[in-house]
Amino acid sequence: MAKSTETITDPYDALDKSGDKSGDKDDLRHDWTTDEVGALFALPFNDLLFRAQTLHRRYFDPNEVQISTLLSIKTGGCPEDCAYCPQSAHYDTEVDRDGLMNIDDVVAAAQRARDAGASRFCMGAAWRRPTDKDLEQVCTMIEGVRATGMETCVTLGMLTDAQARRLKEAGLDYYNHNIDTSEEYYGDIITTRTFDDRIETLSNVRHAGLNVCCGGIVGMGESRTDRAGMLMALATLPDHPQSVPINQLVRVPGTPLAKTGEIDGLEFVRTIAVARIVMPRSVVRLSAGRTDMSTEMQALCFAAGANSIFYGDQLLTTDNPATHADKELFERLGLRAMGAPSAPPDQDHGGA
Ligand code: SF4
Numbered sequence: 001m002a003k004s005t006e007t008i009t010d011p012y013d014a015l016d017k018s019g020d021k022s023g024d025k026d027d028l029r030h031d032w033t034t035d036e037v038g039a040l041f042a043l044p045f046n047d048l049l050f051r052a053q054t055l056h057r058r059y060f061d062p063n064e065v066q067i068s069t070l071l072s073i074k075t076g077g078c079p080e081d082c083a084y085c086p087q088s089a090h091y092d093t094e095v096d097r098d099g100l101m102n103i104d105d106v107v108a109a110a111q112r113a114r115d116a117g118a119s120r121f122c123m124g125a126a127w128r129r130p131t132d133k134d135l136e137q138v139c140t141m142i143e144g145v146r147a148t149g150m151e152t153c154v155t156l157g158m159l160t161d162a163q164a165r166r167l168k169e170a171g172l173d174y175y176n177h178n179i180d181t182s183e184e185y186y187g188d189i190i191t192t193r194t195f196d197d198r199i200e201t202l203s204n205v206r207h208a209g210l211n212v213c214c215g216g217i218v219g220m221g222e223s224r225t226d227r228a229g230m231l232m233a234l235a236t237l238p239d240h241p242q243s244v245p246i247n248q249l250v251r252v253p254g255t256p257l258a259k260t261g262e263i264d265g266l267e268f269v270r271t272i273a274v275a276r277i278v279m280p281r282s283v284v285r286l287s288a289g290r291t292d293m294s295t296e297m298q299a300l301c302f303a304a305g306a307n308s309i310f311y312g313d314q315l316l317t318t319d320n321p322a323t324h325a326d327k328e329l330f331e332r333l334g335l336r337a338m339g340a341p342s343a344p345p346d347q348d349h350g351g352a
Helices: 002-006 034-041 045-059 103-115 132-146 161-169 195-207 224-235 265-278 295-303 323-333
Strands: 064-074 120-125 151-155 174-176 211-213 216-218 243-248 283-286 308-310 336-338
Touching (some): 034 045, 034 224, 045 265, 064 103, 103 120, 120 132, 120 174, 132 151, 132 161, 161 195, 195 211, 211 243, 216 265, 224 265, 243 265, 265 295
Parallel strands (some): 064 308, 064 336, 120 151, 151 174, 243 283, 283 308
16 A cells, blocks of 8 residues: 555655744645545545644644634524525524624623633624624624633624724634535535635635634535545635634534435545645634544544534534533543633734
């Protein structure tokens, strides 16, 4: 099998092998092709994991995992038709509609998440795009959450350039906006917006100076070429997203993807490993779908380079492992929380 590993040279051979992690970001590759990414997927499993783990150790402590907690601040009734999403108004699911949450309740939830060990608080609203009035309320939430000492992330749908700048001014650290899948498969999953709409908002977010959280979903019936295409699209953005959530589809009754066949677990681990290789300095989040994964599968994902999870019993509307189960998981694997907050940041809202 050694021959197969010779077909791909170490993509980061040019980097300093002495362990120096301070190199300029321009050392990173932004010219991946789908074929090259597909060739990584095709490596023998052990070779793939070795490459991913080697790069992971070059840039991160392999035993540290970033912990985020997610809260739905406005639930259901979304006009978009994302085929995986129980919050879409197009599908008959058990998700109830709720308006924008009260600011005090959001800040209280952030304090509980911080006390439980999370370092980032992510707030999601089921909008196609926020109105400027909605955005102002979210900005007040961001200021309140930031005062607890946590990093902040929001996902609100499409943003204009001015809206992205307003969020930055409010002190937002990360904006989540997933590309979900490959450009080629995108129209099979969402028809109410285009892949290019996604790229435009990502550009607005990046130009505002916000950190980008952007990944996708695996197991929606896409091909391996689509998975490679999705990772190629992420790794060829002008800057690699600072945070890359890789979700396993949660098949929610009532959504068009409810009866999609289950993805092979090892293929999911391969997706994590390839994400780590093509975006070696990004935090790769083992995101939705963990309730369907065994401890062993999650351990393989961490070995493949995942170094972030959502912590807390609930994601936006779907279940997440119980907090006691994650504490036990961390103990069994010898993992530690990355960057737990210690003191509130200064209040000048100078940005992350
Ligand atoms: S994923 Fe987001 S944009 Fe798509 S339907 Fe759900 S809430 Fe709306």
